[in-house]
Amino acid sequence: MTETSARPSLSEQLSSLAYRAGWSVVRRIPEPVAARVFDTIADIASGHGTGPEQLRANLGRVVGDANVTRELVRDSMRSYMRYWSEAFRLPSIAGPELAARVKTGLSDADMERYAAARERGKGVVLVLPHSGNWDMAGMWLVNTFGQFTTVAERLKPESLFDAFVDFRESLGFEVLALSGGEEPPFGHMKKVLEAGGTVCLLGERDLSGNGVEVDFFGERTSMPAGPSRLAQETGAALMPVHCWFTDGGWGLAIQEEIDSSQPLGDMVQQQADAFARNIAAHPADWHMLQPLWFGDLSEKRRHRLGLED
Template identity: 55%
Template sequence: MAVLRGVRGHVRPRGAEHHHRVPAGPRGAQFARGPRRSRPRGEGPGGTAAVSSDFTSALTDQGYAAGWRLVRGLPEGLARKLFDAGADLGSRKANKAAHAGHPNQLRRNLARVLGVPPEQVPDELIRDSMRSYARYWREAFRLPSMDHADMVRSGRLFVNEVEHLEAAVAAGRGAVLALPHSGNWDMAGVWLVQNQGGLATVAERLQPESLFVRFMEYRESLGFEVFPLSGGEQPPFPQLADRLRDNKVVCLMGERDLTGKGVPVDFFGERTWMPAGAAKLAIETGAALIPVHCWFTTGPDGREGWGFKTEAPIDVSGGVAAATQALADRFAANIAAHPADWHMLQPVWESDLSQERLARIAAAQQALGFSAERSRGQSAPQAPGQASPEAETGTQGHRGDGAL
């Protein structure tokens, strides 16, 4: 299977909105807001807020550029110490605020995973989670210059149950790999490039445009084929469907919808919405819908590694809603097994969302023909023909990657 490339014609119009707080510079000692996606409402190009926002975006872009340029040049041990120090600083502040009765969103999210009140989430888990998040960024800045083939051969990448993926490809079906934001999924992509010839995925357009281009080029440098969610020569859905019909592999992030047009699911016992694109692609093309999970490992000697597993395909015969709920259940089980590596610092569940956002979700769901009380397991009405990616895309916006 040839490495999937040739995306230059589609690129320049992720996920991956940048809602998470990310290391602002090569040291990773401070956490700053990620890249924006659009101007503030009510502000034109000449407005004061727009000028300030553009300036902030330019600084953000330069911060990422510095990260990719400088962090990869640091000795691995020094880079690890610096990023861990930044993570520890952030976790100490978060834990102090939680003890004062102000738990942050990460703690509230992990409380759902553990099934405890936020105040009972261990401080050590917050620290480990922040270190895991910082580690992702440290590796992202260094990954383009690392020897990918040697990393796969070194035994530091532990791949489990890969037979599910191999069976789908052997059958000529293609595979949709759906996964949450856990561990280092770029490393899983590197394994796919080395062992399956490549993968196709999507990326959300970030602002400024230069940052979007930077993230596109980063993932292309790893051997991924990347389609923009918007602004490309063609919508991504039919292009991804073509890849699957050619028996290729498509990877999509899948646990958080930001459009309001996702599928309502039960996730750790509470209601949220997840993107429908992975299930729709599988139903449309006959590809296997395979849950995937990634996590970090650290050996007794302190040597870092990566875990990656595929699972048995999801049964999509019950429709998009049932398949997406089944994905949510698999995601929940895997996140619970590796809670520190789930990089979710933003609101996920309905009860954490603002009234403004809930109103947008209700309007979007109503426009799709869903009632506000649409319950778990009900099938989504299917419009004639192929659904547009705009109607089915929900993006995490984290790190320039996206979910269809």
């Protein structure tokens, strides 16, 4: 990994320590105890259903402001904290037995759809939102079909980024840095697809600011074009995926591929439409606590993106 030139701030250092402690400590706690602890943290963080404000605003786009109940906000924060409770335990429990449990949440038709796309030999791009436990789904994929390639945002401080890379590599993922790596991730992912491999990408947050404008739950935002570009340039199948939680288990859907012969913007819009349908079916499991729509961005960020009032 490359080194950052600026000294990490105290808050960044504390954040890194907290996450590293999570991976070290939580796996040693019995699962029922960890679940209760993380539910309690979620209830406190949600103000027992009264906040956070941005989460409530995001859920309002999905279900309507009048339907953002305290119960929904509480359940959403519990879902988010369940992801972390499982993530901190996952390196010590991953394997064929857990993968078999995850598979029960996937239909045979969806599994056959993915297998058929793989067999064409042109690669597969799986694109999904921040919903449920995508790392658990990735663990299942590795144990069933072998390694895939993904991209990680370069977090600060570098020690925190390294911790996330180590976590996902321990599950069998190939992890590329979004920036600052030995080669641009797009070119490496093309090689993976051209060799018949699989790329998995989270696709509803435009981290680069160079995405495609889409309509998402009736408002404008932008989503990354990378998954669609990869499919267009390599002939790989682009398939939306959705993850959600069930009572004591996990749901996973692999959907019909998006036609890559259409214009790039239409592909990204079709991806956004698939995300919207799936998120609307499981709103509490969509872990989006940050501003996403143009209307929620700060004036500085709107100006940087060239957005007009």
